[in-house]
Amino acid sequence: MPKKTVANLSASDVSGKKVLVRADFNVPIDNGSITDDTRIRAALPTIQELTSKGAKVILTSHFGRPKGKVNESMRLTPVAARLSELLGKEVAKTDDCVGDEVAAAVAKMQNGDVLLLENVRFHAEEEKNDPEFAKQLASVADLYVNDAFGTAHRAHASTEGVTKYLSPSVAGFLIEKELKYLQAAIESPQRPLAAIIGGSKVSSKIGVIETLLEKCDKLLIGGGMIFTFYKARGMKVGKSLVEEDKLELAKSLEVKAKERGVDLLLPTDVVVADNFAADANSQTVSVDNIPDGWMGLDIGPDSVKTFEDALADCKTVIWNGPMGVFEFDKFAAGTEAIARSLAGLTKTGASTIIGGGDSVAAVEKVGVADQMSHISTGGGASLELLEGKELPGIAALDEA
Numbered sequence: 001m002p003k004k005t006v007a008n009l010s011a012s013d014v015s016g017k018k019v020l021v022r023a024d025f026n027v028p029i030d031n032g033s034i035t036d037d038t039r040i041r042a043a044l045p046t047i048q049e050l051t052s053k054g055a056k057v058i059l060t061s062h063f064g065r066p067k068g069k070v071n072e073s074m075r076l077t078p079v080a081a082r083l084s085e086l087l088g089k090e091v092a093k094t095d096d097c098v099g100d101e102v103a104a105a106v107a108k109m110q111n112g113d114v115l116l117l118e119n120v121r122f123h124a125e126e127e128k129n130d131p132e133f134a135k136q137l138a139s140v141a142d143l144y145v146n147d148a149f150g151t152a153h154r155a156h157a158s159t160e161g162v163t164k165y166l167s168p169s170v171a172g173f174l175i176e177k178e179l180k181y182l183q184a185a186i187e188s189p190q191r192p193l194a195a196i197i198g199g200s201k202v203s204s205k206i207g208v209i210e211t212l213l214e215k216c217d218k219l220l221i222g223g224g225m226i227f228t229f230y231k232a233r234g235m236k237v238g239k240s241l242v243e244e245d246k247l248e249l250a251k252s253l254e255v256k257a258k259e260r261g262v263d264l265l266l267p268t269d270v271v272v273a274d275n276f277a278a279d280a281n282s283q284t285v286s287v288d289n290i291p292d293g294w295m296g297l298d299i300g301p302d303s304v305k306t307f308e309d310a311l312a313d314c315k316t317v318i319w320n321g322p323m324g325v326f327e328f329d330k331f332a333a334g335t336e337a338i339a340r341s342l343a344g345l346t347k348t349g350a351s352t353i354i355g356g357g358d359s360v361a362a363v364e365k366v367g368v369a370d371q372m373s374h375i376s377t378g379g380g381a382s383l384e385l386l387e388g389k390e391l392p393g394i395a396a397l398d399e400a
């Protein structure tokens with residue numbers, strides 16, 4: 001069901017109104033400095049739309065996993081500072097997200113002002129989706145906008161609970177954009193549709209692989225999970241990563257792909273290392289020739305070529321998870337080649353979608369992030385959406 005969005009709100013719906021906006025400001029911070037402000041910039045269109053229409057914008061977000069207690073290193077103070085710079089206006093911040101201090105700060109707001117509430121996960125009630133806490137959060141506002149795509153798969157007080165106390169409850173522009181690309185890719189893609197799945201754990205990607213087998217024309221698998229597939233075929237994988245309890249599952253996925261006529265491609269050569277380290281000794285071998293005691297840490301050049309050929313005619317490509325241990329330069333070539341290949345595909349008019357998490361870091365490392373059609377701001381959320389799951393933070397919003 002399509003959801004109501006900020007675009008459906010008229011100036012009179014929001015002018016002079018207090019709008020609680022849930023954003024995902026869970027950004028990487030190192031020693032108090034934000035190292036990647038993508039998620040903050042992604043929230044700006046919604047904030048600016050609301051302030052330009054005369055709303056008082058009250059922002060709420062979590063940061064990290066403080067487990068329901070105040071944690072000084074997880075305050076949102078650096079986010080308020082960065083927001084002030086990006087918006088070109090003062091963004092005040094409270095020391096808590098509920099209580100008298102918040103009520104007083106909101107009472108002082110003028111139309112067009114922006115206020116940031118402290119990390120909502122300092123209260124255990126947030127993750128428990130406690131109704132009383134949700135009511136308290138909602139009490140300072142007139143209406144609700146959820147733009148926290150990265151947290152939309154969590155049914156928490158600030159993402160789901162508050163919608164029961166605020167009306168209207170609508171989606172922000174970021175959630176609208178994420179749904180537009182991710183849902184279209186899976187529900188009504190331009191074909192051929194290819195998915196590239198990498199990363200380290202079969203167990204965490206199994207749901208998405210199963211769903212993609214129903215939808216894709218081609219499924220390319222790389223990363224650490226390929227060795228579970230090889231071992232399931234009875235091949236030797238040396239010291240490579242294997243999930244022993246997923247061998248049967250890997251076999252059944254290959255059978256399912258055949259039955260459905262999906263082209264399931266596994267690498268034919270790999271770069272192996274004599275230990276898991278940036279400076280390990282390495283060699284490229286065929287996958288049926290992995291030496292005892294060595295571990296596969298990247299896909300090899302023949303596999304890159306096979307993957308590139310398979311992708312060449314695709315009109316939609318979804319990518320989630322690196323092809324190898326790209327954090328180590330020696331084992332980054334496969335991931336980097338796929339990133340470049342996708343950048344080239346975008347130029348041919350294909351829709352290229354990066355499903356969050358480590359693949360985003362990879363396309364940024366290669367410098368081709370701006371050459372992708374869409375880069376999701378949610379790792380877990382985009383995976384759940386691609387798996388066909390309902391995201392509670394979106395399901396709870398008003399229908400259009």
Ligand SMILES: Nc1ncnc2c1ncn2[C@@H]1O[C@H](COP(=O)(O)OP(=O)(O)O)[C@@H](O)[C@H]1O
Pocket residue numbers: 198199200201202204205222223224225241296297298320321322323324325326327357358359
């Ligand atoms: N061949 C491999 N062996 C071990 N780890 C790998 C391999 N290929 C990729 N990885 C690791 O997988 C990690 C990314 O996994 P990610 O996409 O977050 O998903 P998940 O761990 O849930 O499968 C990266 O840190 C990368 O180093």
Ligand SMILES: O=C(OP(=O)(O)O)[C@H](O)COP(=O)(O)O
Pocket residue numbers: 024026064065150151154356357377378379380381
């Ligand atoms: O960073 C996030 O998730 P992601 O790493 O899956 O993209 C979100 O802010 C959600 O955080 P959470 O997984 O602690 O609920």
